Amino acid sequence: MHVGIIMGSDSDLSIMQAAADVLKEFGISYELTVVSAHRTPLRMVEYAQKAKERGLKVIIAGAGGAAHLPGMVASITSLPVIGVPIKSSNSIDGWDSVLSILQMPNGIPVATVALNAAKNAGILAATILGAFDENLGNKVATYKQNLEKEVLKKVDKLKEGGQPNGFDA
Ligand SMILES: Nc1c(C(=O)O)ncn1[C@@H]1O[C@H](COP(=O)(O)O)[C@@H](O)[C@H]1O
Numbered sequence: 001m002h003v004g005i006i007m008g009s010d011s012d013l014s015i016m017q018a019a020a021d022v023l024k025e026f027g028i029s030y031e032l033t034v035v036s037a038h039r040t041p042l043r044m045v046e047y048a049q050k051a052k053e054r055g056l057k058v059i060i061a062g063a064g065g066a067a068h069l070p071g072m073v074a075s076i077t078s079l080p081v082i083g084v085p086i087k088s089s090n091s092i093d094g095w096d097s098v099l100s101i102l103q104m105p106n107g108i109p110v111a112t113v114a115l116n117a118a119k120n121a122g123i124l125a126a127t128i129l130g131a132f133d134e135n136l137g138n139k140v141a142t143y144k145q146n147l148e149k150e151v152l153k154k155v156d157k158l159k160e161g162g163q164p165n166g167f168d169a
Helices: 010-025 041-050 069-076 095-102 118-130 134-160
Strands: 003-007 030-034 058-064 081-086
Touching: 003 010, 003 069, 003 118, 010 030, 010 058, 010 081, 010 118, 041 069, 058 069, 058 095, 058 118, 069 081, 069 095, 081 095, 081 118, 118 134
Parallel strands: 003 030, 003 058, 058 081
Antiparallel strands: none
């Protein structure tokens, strides 16, 4: 397994599945499970302690509310940790999770993506791994080129629809 996807609860799965889906798209092996700093603290410590020796290269950790999981895992492992703030059902509009994951003290960084942005977490994991793997790096580059093509198609569509576009008329 190259990437470990963990989340504070199975109620986060509908969001975190997007990280798994994009890793699959890039052909990156992953594992996915529930680990909670609050509810399973010993499992969290063991997961973080053993992650590197088990061969993981990047950890994606998603959590909602008082989201301590990504930061606590990052405090234990030397692997890069990508944090996904999740807007859980009784959250304060997701701000609780965003701030919990984002505002890490100096020394223990968590690469925080946007609220519910598990897909971006998967793409970031692919980008990190792609820096050391030419084939994967090329796949990431192609993915971005395709995004650009999609946007340019939309530019043409707007033009065809009669919108005035002086920039690339
Ligand atoms: N933030 C954390 C942690 C943690 O950080 O350890 N453990 C669970 N949770 C979060 O609690 C929310 C509600 O969980 P339940 O739906 O199980 O009550 C979830 O979004 C989960 O990530």
